[in-house]
Amino acid sequence: MQKTAVQPRQSVAMMQSRRRENIAGYLFMAPSLLFFLGFVVFPMVMCLVYSFTDYTMTSFSFSGFANYQRMFQDAIFGKALWNTIILVLISVPVTCFFSLWAASIISKLHDRTTSFFRCVFYLPVVTGSVAVTVISRNMNWLGDASTALGCIITILLTTSVGQPIVLYVSALNNVDQSLVEAASVDGATNLQTFWRIKWPQIMPTTLYILVITTINSFQCFALIQLLTSGGPNHATETIMYYIYYNAFKLQSYGYGSAMGIILALIIAAFSALQFKVAQTDNG
Amino acid sequence: MANFNAVHPEIKVKVQYLDYASGDDQVTTAIEAKTTPDIVMEGPERLVANWGAAGKMLDISDLWADTKDDIIAASPAVEAACKNGEGIYYEYPLCMTTHCMVINYNDFEAAGALQYLDEATHTWTTEGFLNALDALNAAGYQPTAVVYCGGQGGDQGTRALVTNLYSGQFTNADHTAYTMTSEENIKALTLLQTLVNEGKLDADPGIVAGDEIALFCNSTISIGFCWNASAAVSNKASLADDVKVFPMAFPSDDGVPELQGGIWGFGLFDNGDEAKAAAAKTFVKFVCDDPSQAAASVYASGFFPTRASLGDVYAGTDKAENGDYAIFMPFLGDYYQVTPNWAAQRTEWWNLLQRVFAGGDVAAEAAVYEANSNK
Numbered sequence: 336m337q338k339t340a341v342q343p344r345q346s347v348a349m350m351q352s353r354r355r356e357n358i359a360g361y362l363f364m365a366p367s368l369l370f371f372l373g374f375v376v377f378p379m380v381m382c383l384v385y386s387f388t389d390y391t392m393t394s395f396s397f398s399g400f401a402n403y404q405r406m407f408q409d410a411i412f413g414k415a416l417w418n419t420i421i422l423v424l425i426s427v428p429v430t431c432f433f434s435l436w437a438a439s440i441i442s443k444l445h446d447r448t449t450s451f452f453r454c455v456f457y458l459p460v461v462t463g464s465v466a467v468t469v470i471s472r473n474m475n476w477l478g479d480a481s482t483a484l485g486c487i488i489t490i491l492l493t494t495s496v497g498q499p500i501v502l503y504v505s506a507l508n509n510v511d512q513s514l515v516e517a518a519s520v521d522g523a524t525n526l527q528t529f530w531r532i533k534w535p536q537i538m539p540t541t542l543y544i545l546v547i548t549t550i551n552s553f554q555c556f557a558l559i560q561l562l563t564s565g566g567p568n569h570a571t572e573t574i575m576y577y578i579y580y581n582a583f584k585l586q587s588y589g590y591g592s593a594m595g596i597i598l599a600l601i602i603a604a605f606s607a608l609q610f611k612v613a614q615t616d617n618g
Numbered sequence: 619m620a621n622f623n624a625v626h627p628e629i630k631v632k633v634q635y636l637d638y639a640s641g642d643d644q645v646t647t648a649i650e651a652k653t654t655p656d657i658v659m660e661g662p663e664r665l666v667a668n669w670g671a672a673g674k675m676l677d678i679s680d681l682w683a684d685t686k687d688d689i690i691a692a693s694p695a696v697e698a699a700c701k702n703g704e705g706i707y708y709e710y711p712l713c714m715t716t717h718c719m720v721i722n723y724n725d726f727e728a729a730g731a732l733q734y735l736d737e738a739t740h741t742w743t744t745e746g747f748l749n750a751l752d753a754l755n756a757a758g759y760q761p762t763a764v765v766y767c768g769g770q771g772g773d774q775g776t777r778a779l780v781t782n783l784y785s786g787q788f789t790n791a792d793h794t795a796y797t798m799t800s801e802e803n804i805k806a807l808t809l810l811q812t813l814v815n816e817g818k819l820d821a822d823p824g825i826v827a828g829d830e831i832a833l834f835c836n837s838t839i840s841i842g843f844c845w846n847a848s849a850a851v852s853n854k855a856s857l858a859d860d861v862k863v864f865p866m867a868f869p870s871d872d873g874v875p876e877l878q879g880g881i882w883g884f885g886l887f888d889n890g891d892e893a894k895a896a897a898a899k900t901f902v903k904f905v906c907d908d909p910s911q912a913a914a915s916v917y918a919s920g921f922f923p924t925r926a927s928l929g930d931v932y933a934g935t936d937k938a939e940n941g942d943y944a945i946f947m948p949f950l951g952d953y954y955q956v957t958p959n960w961a962a963q964r965t966e967w968w969n970l971l972q973r974v975f976a977g978g979d980v981a982a983e984a985a986v987y988e989a990n991s992n993k
Contacts, residue, residue, distance in 0.1 A: 477768075
């Protein structure tokens with residue numbers, strides 16, 4: 336009887352303590368949560384709402400799925416989607432592979448040399464797209480419809496590899512050396528050591544790089560705006576640039592929002608796929 | 619600003635400068651966020667045809683009451699461009715210019731091509747232009763010129779080049795439709811395509827007007843298609859030693875060019891505050907019409923007054939050569955930039971040029987341009 340009288344009192348105290356912890360947790364989260372709700376969730380919801388409207392500088396009315404129907408009949412949107420997918424399919428694997436290759440070489444060098452190369456590869460990220468495009472404007476291939484997208488992808492790579500290389504260098508340095516040495520003692524080749532020991536340990540970094548590079552590639556905008564404006568003849572039109580063009584130049588906010596929603600869905604699908612594949616690899 | 623505040627200390631004015639690359643976006647964002655400034659300085663294509671038509675601007679017809687005749691005396695086209703079809707004024711003009719082209723006088727002289735232009739009137743015929751290209755090419759001045767089409771920057775130059783060659787019109791008379799498929803314009807585009815194919819002229823989808831001006835200033839090319847009085851001043855320091863600037867009107871079959879105009883003035887956003895609107899009108903009137911300020915305002919712009927009474931604001935100043943460009947003002951052509959769908963048309967234009975110079979069928983490509991622009 337005594338036992339049963341004490342137990343509820345203890346559990347009430349524990350619940351109160353847990354509630355206090357929860358409240359404290361929510362309070363700590365509140366500033367970030369407010370920003371997240373205000374600057375991410377709210378705009379996303381508004382974008383979804385606007386995508387079902389005929390929203391321009393002079394009109395605002397519900398239009399159902401008209402923007403989505405228009406999108407799939409819009410040849411330029413089709414071209415932009417195709418260009419964006421090509422850009423992602425080439426730039427993401429190349430960025431990841433090159434970064435891993437460069438990082439695996441850099442990480443074996445002397446500390447100072449490693450730092451020097453990290454700075455060199457990170458420089459295009461720090462200088463920003465504008466500086467890179469000022470240099471790239473002299474590339475004559477940007478004016479040729481058959482080579483312009485390739486040019487853009489090449490320039491994009493220079494600004495994309497910096498962060499992955501830095502991350503991979505850190506990840507490779509954090510690989511458990513005792514396992515590498517044990518594998519070596521057991522007669523494993525370098526390739527086997529990499530695939531069996533290092534690759535699983537750097538997988539979280541790889542997943543992060545894959546997702547971030549994919550999102551950045553899908554959202555490629557500054558290079559296009561500064562270098563080609565989507566030309567020549569829409570050869571470098573990307574969805575992000577086309578959204579900007581429709582929303583800001585033509586003031587078709589509703590149509591721009593609808594394209595934004597489709598882009599968000601595509602990015603979400605790609606990211607989910609990458610998470611799934613990476614989990615399987617890990618598993 | 620100091621001059622204004624000396625007279626009106628009770629009105630505070632804060633100025634923000636917008637550039638051509640991002641200015642439109644900033645204003646569009648401000649309109650949707652309802653944070654527009656009280657005053658904006660722009661041209662009729664935005665003040666009247668875009669923001670005015672969208673109901674974002676105040677009717678400023680009252681500002682015109684005592685200056686309308688003076689402005690019409692300077693140019694009837696200016697007065698016509700500053701109001702909408704119902705006669706409501708959304709722009710109060712300050713200055714204007716005509717966009718022209720430019721040649722390197724030294725190259726033309728060395729190539730014996732000066733004979734093909736009228737040095738007194740700064741005009742030439744299409745035939746003279748073609749002969750000059752031949753002479754320059756024969757003398758080894760290659761590339762002679764570049765038809766830039768990498769974006770919309772400076773597109774007034776390429777539009778004027780095409781429409782003048784055979785006296786075509788960019789839009790219909792009542793500014794409701796673009797008319798690039800007219801016989802004259804097709805002929806002009808075909809001529810340019812042929813010249814590019816024959817190597818007498820270059821076309822570059824990778825550059826815009828700013829790049830072309832740089833090529834002219836560093837003596838790479840002998841002819842530039844994007845020039846005006848302001849460009850002459852701003853590029854003076856970057857001219858190569860062997861470049862002698864000689865502004866020219868665009869070549870036309872009859873030798874009488876129709877130049878593309880630029881009219882800049884003030885518009886007032888409708889922010890629902892009558893007191894601020896009244897203060898804004900006081901400021902605009904001071905800048906444009908105050909006897910102590912009007913000429914100085916125009917002088918600062920580098921262009922020409924939209925009031926006949928101001929005369930030559932550059933005479934006897936260190937910008938005296940700007941006055942030379944006044945020779946082109948009588949050639950001010952139709953101000954067609956107020957035609958609907960202007961923003962979309964601008965993108966269609968450089969894409970049209972890119973397709974034509976990539977070997978596309980001129981008539982078919984012009985039809986695509988026209989269909990997309992007239993939507």
